[in-house]
Amino acid sequence: MTNKIIAVQGNNLNNLNPLTDTSIFLAKSGENRGYKIFYYEPENLSIKNKKVFANGSFIKIDHSKKKFFKIVKTSHIDLSKVKFILIRQDPPFNLEYISTTYILDTIKNKVRVINNPTSIRNISEKLYSMKFINFMPDTIFTKKVEDILHFYKKYKKIILKPIHSYSGNDIIFINNKLNKKLISKFVKKHGHIMCQKFLPKIKFGDKRVFIINGKICGCISRVPKAGSILSNMSKGAKPKLIKLSKKEIKISKIIAKDLMKEDIYFAGIDFIDEKLNGDINVTSPTGLKTFFDLSNINLADYFWKGLRA
Template sequence: MINKIIAIQGDHPSKLNPLTDTTIFLANEIQKKKYKIFYYEPKDLSIINSKIIAKGFFVEFNYKRKIFFKILKKQKMNLSKCKFILIRQDPPFNLEYISTTYILDKIKDKVKIINDPTSIRNISEKLYSAKFYKYMPSTIFTKDIYEIKKFFKQHNQVILKPIHSYSGNNIHLLKRFNFNFIKKFLQNHGHIMCQKYLSKIIYGDKRVFIINGQVCGAISRVPKKGSFLSNMSKGAKAINTNLTTLEIKISKLIAKDLKKEKIFFAGIDFIDQKLNGDINVTSPTGLKTLYDLSEINLAKTFWNKLKI
């Protein structure tokens, strides 16, 4: 049975939305091949007697049930006995997140971990994009309020993003320079990403799915009226889309680089054919939404590329 267990490190299933959640979508697909799902939360990961132990439960997912998950058996698991481990908890990318990557590093030569814990730790989802700066809107990364002021004077409308935030949280559209507001913003978030505002965001962004170094599909997410946030959690609506020649070129470049960095599954975003600087490697989402829109099942692609 050693090769028939998939461990998932994630937020408790009760916190997940089965209508959109990629973790459930991936788990549901692998269940069809008679794999068992062992699920645990990051706080329940330990090193005990030199073994990597997680306190969690075996779980079964079923989209047809109102309560979409059933806990079968609670137990402690030596994670080296699993075939794969999926790191799927949502950010924030904080010290607990970092600690779990160090712990899982100790068994990654025995168990395939997706994404590679060392790589997750090394690739900052926003700072990593600086490697592809020429494909981005004008962007700076800084904690210097005077650099932000200079940048604002150049562009008039600027997006402020905390480097380690997620899901559109704490993103601010700066339409006038407010010294006190920005000072407090920097105190709360440290280094931030400042980016020229792209007005075409009202027509949507594009989320591109990368699996094992290949561009596998995309959806567009259109902000709700009056918003500039394209996150589904902020009320955006998903629609089908096609990538332009330029977007495909940039996506392939990034996909190749991510594979070299041992990132198996990632999501990247475009606004008006420009990379917006969010390269999601911690817990990429959107596969269930793509399937609902197009019946393209990238969960199958995911597991096939892992040679289950």
């Protein structure tokens, strides 16, 4: 029965790390609840005869094995017939990503798509944070080199982030003499960028907050490796359990309420020194497997219960 299928739209399975990957963690929890897992990559989506199809594979997941998945069979299925679709491919948020959201838009009234494809298309993970700018370190969005120079003169230590990048990629930390030529090349390559006051307490770690179904469900800290300012685990940061401050809880609740209005079921928000850092992850939130390993609390089960799966 197709209504006992969870379809996962993600990156190449061979490139995923089952020890940390949230997509596989969610899929395994779904499998444990009696669902079949159908996995496909975004480029294998198509529309034919007014129906949305995907070429992919039914898989079984076993974390105890080095090759954590077994392909049961390859198939070509009508996605409107499945129970849930998880959009789990990594950014970058580019035209190909946008195309997949338009395709899935056509069936979102027939099958629950998480997160809502219209919503993730409309929400830029960094620009969306402008709604909560009062909770952030001083931040500007610009593609003017003069703006960045002025910002640097004011703070001396700043962070530059491409608006549509992810996982700490392409971030520049400027704490010495500003190289105007370097900045010009950076802006030319990335267009509008986020320019932010550097928060030195990042050396003690950030806080990743998990928001599921409008609720604060848990939190981990990610401590950068020595000599780094990047708190992404993919960049060598080490995770640990941590509690939120009253201020962080208050801010998280405000954002969670707005995410519910936007029909975002699952999101991750990050704090540094009680400041929202401006990355509100709605495209492919991560960290649930790590949180489970640290706390023995399975938020993947909570995820599915909220969907009445």
